[in-house]
Amino acid sequence: AQSVTQLGSHVSVSEGALVLLRCNYSSSVPPYLFWYVQYPNQGLQLLLKYTSAATLVKGINGFEAEFKKSETSFHLTKPSAHMSDAAEYFCAVSDLETADKLIFGTGTRLQVFP
Amino acid sequence: NAGVTQTPKFRVLKTGQSMTLLCAQDMNHEYMYWYRQDPGMGLRLIHYSVGEGTTAKGEVPDGYNVSRLKKQNFLLGLESAAPSQTSVYFCASSYPTRGQGLSYEQYFGPGTRLTVT
Numbered sequence: 001a002q003s004v005t006q007l008g009s010h011v012s013v014s015e016g017a018l019v020l021l022r023c024n025y026s027s028s029v030p031p032y033l034f035w036y037v038q039y040p041n042q043g044l045q046l047l048l049k050y051t052s053a054a055t056l057v058k059g060i061n062g063f064e065a066e067f068k069k070s071e072t073s074f075h076l077t078k079p080s081a082h083m084s085d086a087a088e089y090f091c092a093v094s095d096l097e098t099a100d101k102l103i104f105g106t107g108t109r110l111q112v113f114p
Numbered sequence: 115n116a117g118v119t120q121t122p123k124f125r126v127l128k129t130g131q132s133m134t135l136l137c138a139q140d141m142n143h144e145y146m147y148w149y150r151q152d153p154g155m156g157l158r159l160i161h162y163s164v165g166e167g168t169t170a171k172g173e174v175p176d177g178y179n180v181s182r183l184k185k186q187n188f189l190l191g192l193e194s195a196a197p198s199q200t201s202v203y204f205c206a207s208s209y210p211t212r213g214q215g216l217s218y219e220q221y222f223g224p225g226t227r228l229t230v231t
Contacts, residue, residue, distance in 0.1 A: 009154065032217045043118070043204055043222035044157075051217045090156060100145055100164065100208065100218045101172075104156040 002027050004093045006105035014113050019063075019078040021108045023091030026072070032099060033074040034092040035065055038107075044090065050074060061085070086112045115140050118223035120205050126229045127195040135190040135226050137205030145208045145218060146188040147172075148180060150201040151225075157204065163188055195230045202227050 007022040025031060032051050036044040048059025055067040065076045076089060088109045092102040121136045137146065144165050149157040159172030163182040177199060179191045188207075192199060203226045208218040 034219075036222075041225075043224045044206075044220075045222070046219060049217065049219065051211075094218065099216055100210075101147075101159065101162065102218075102220060104158075106154055106156040 002031060002093050002095045002098075002103050004091050004103055004105040006089075006091050006108050008108055009106065010109050010111065012111040012113060013081045015083055016080050019076070019081045019085065019110065021076040021089050021091075021110065023065075023074045023076065023105060024072050025074065025091075025093045027093070027095055029095065030067070030069055031093045031095045033065075033067065034094075034102065035059065035063070035074075035076050036090045036092060036104075037061075038088045038090065040087070047076070047089075081110075081112045083112050083114065086110055117141065118205055118207055118221050120203075120223040120226050122226060123224070124227050126231065127192075128231055129196060131195050132191070132193050133195065133228075134192075135203055135205075135228075137188045137190070137207075137223060138186055139188075139205075139207040139221070140186065141207060141209070141221065142185070143207035143209045143221070144185070146182065147206045147208070147220065148178070148188065148190045149204045149206065150174065150199075151204060152201050160190065160203075195228075197230045200228060200230045 003026040034049045035047040091105040147162040148160040161180040166185040205223040206220040208220040
């Protein structure tokens with residue numbers, strides 16, 4: 001069964017520093033991959049998605065992610081963190097056969113210090 | 115458009131009580147989902163529906179029932195609440211987008227925080 005692993009349940013960065021949130025998936029067949037963000041006391045909002053087109057995917061709020069098949073990874077990055085980026089981030093995966101269902105990682109909470 | 119809405123936002127139940135959570139979407143999506151979110155466990159799928167009148171079990175369906183009598187509504191029921199069902203419940207809806215294949219982008223409601231004592 002498809003699964004996704006997010007390394008690091010908490011990540012702390014200074015404002016202006018690089019943000020790197022890690023996500024690895026399990027399938028040998030390239031799946032669909034998503035990053036969602038959850039601000040405090042809110043639902044999840046889609047940041048970006050990979051669906052077999054360009055391997056470098058740009059999302060909202062300056063975030064981007066690169067699909068690397070050789071590493072089975074889909075890490076999320078942002079060159080310069082802002083205080084408003086503090087939130088929980090979830091990586092999710094679906095495969096071609098069950099594309100209507102997502103499997104979520106356990107989440108990474110991002111803290112941004114001034 | 116309101117998107118996906120959930121009622122109620124908060125609820126406290128005693129063990130053994132029953133309740134129904136309501137999810138409504140105004141985007142005409144065929145697919146709807148119920149998840150629960152627990153600390154350190156991400157979101158886990160409880161039940162889902164691929165269209166009006168159809169429902170299916172997800173990863174953690176025990177203790178829950180669902181109904182999809184209207185396309186825009188998806189109800190989650192707890193017949194006899196247990197403390198283990200204390201959680202934050204999210205509803206989502208999705209539609210297929212065709213790119214290089216068919217993918218489904220899910221839209222989430224704001225959540226219902228349920229406490230069972």
